[in-house]
Amino acid sequence: MNKQAANFVGSIPHYYDRYLGPRIFQDFADDLAQRAAKQNPDAVLELAAGTGILTRRLRDLLLQDCALTSTDLNQPMLDVAKAKFLDNERVCFETADATSLPYDTSQFDTVVCQFGVMFFPDKPASYKEVLRTLKPGGRYIFNVWGAQAANPFAAIAHEVVTALFPENPPGFYKVPFGYHDERDIVESLREAGFSEVETKSLHITSEVGSAEDFAKGLVFGNPLFEEVTSRGGDPDAVCHAIAESIQQRLDTSMPLHAIVFTANKV
Numbered sequence: 001m002n003k004q005a006a007n008f009v010g011s012i013p014h015y016y017d018r019y020l021g022p023r024i025f026q027d028f029a030d031d032l033a034q035r036a037a038k039q040n041p042d043a044v045l046e047l048a049a050g051t052g053i054l055t056r057r058l059r060d061l062l063l064q065d066c067a068l069t070s071t072d073l074n075q076p077m078l079d080v081a082k083a084k085f086l087d088n089e090r091v092c093f094e095t096a097d098a099t100s101l102p103y104d105t106s107q108f109d110t111v112v113c114q115f116g117v118m119f120f121p122d123k124p125a126s127y128k129e130v131l132r133t134l135k136p137g138g139r140y141i142f143n144v145w146g147a148q149a150a151n152p153f154a155a156i157a158h159e160v161v162t163a164l165f166p167e168n169p170p171g172f173y174k175v176p177f178g179y180h181d182e183r184d185i186v187e188s189l190r191e192a193g194f195s196e197v198e199t200k201s202l203h204i205t206s207e208v209g210s211a212e213d214f215a216k217g218l219v220f221g222n223p224l225f226e227e228v229t230s231r232g233g234d235p236d237a238v239c240h241a242i243a244e245s246i247q248q249r250l251d252t253s254m255p256l257h258a259i260v261f262t263a264n265k266v
Helices: 012-037 053-061 075-082 123-133 152-164 182-192 211-220 224-230 235-249
Strands: 043-047 067-072 091-095 108-114 134-145 195-207 253-264
Touching: 012 053, 012 075, 012 108, 012 134, 012 195, 012 211, 012 253, 043 053, 043 123, 053 067, 053 108, 067 075, 075 091, 108 123, 123 134, 123 182, 152 211, 152 224, 152 235, 152 253, 182 195, 182 253, 211 224, 211 235, 224 235
Parallel strands: 043 067, 043 108, 067 091, 108 134
Antiparallel strands: 134 253, 195 253
């Protein structure tokens, strides 16, 4: 499921960036970028950069001479990200597998990742790779979603598609919201070799805006779209059903919950 869930290609990046970005990603990107910028790093690596939502904020806040390398497994996502930058802005976009990074040992001061770790098929391997590429004293800063119960938009989407496909429900929303046990994640980071691991529970309230537009992002902005069509379903009908449920249960605003991890390399 993880491999399928990470397949953000085709028209998905457009819907992801336009209809999900402002609602569920932007505020958390601001938080991570501020944390990274406080370190005044000379070289930063971003994993699972997607459509560049965090990348844009990093480039805005990092020192001008800081080298920023933005990576993702999916080139179509990076193509959208690149369009947000001028040619003279210091950002290098590269496709990379977070579990086998093509970078030198001790190359970066800081590594950041927004809502990407949950999709990595081998999370311990990804932690070891980050540790390897960090300089001594370097820092890994990343966030993961909290449980679905604390992120009702995800619970709504999952409940709706489960009701529509009871015999074989799409499982996409289990992946990004299924990796949030702080103790387990901290233990994995320490086993990989990190020290001084800190966690921060972050609660944000976001505006729903148009329920119809938000639902477009929740269906067409991730691999749920492929799960629906592979089952012979109508994505537009699923989108309409999710929009109706959002209108009934979320009104104009919604709570969001994420957990931020900061891990240091000795």
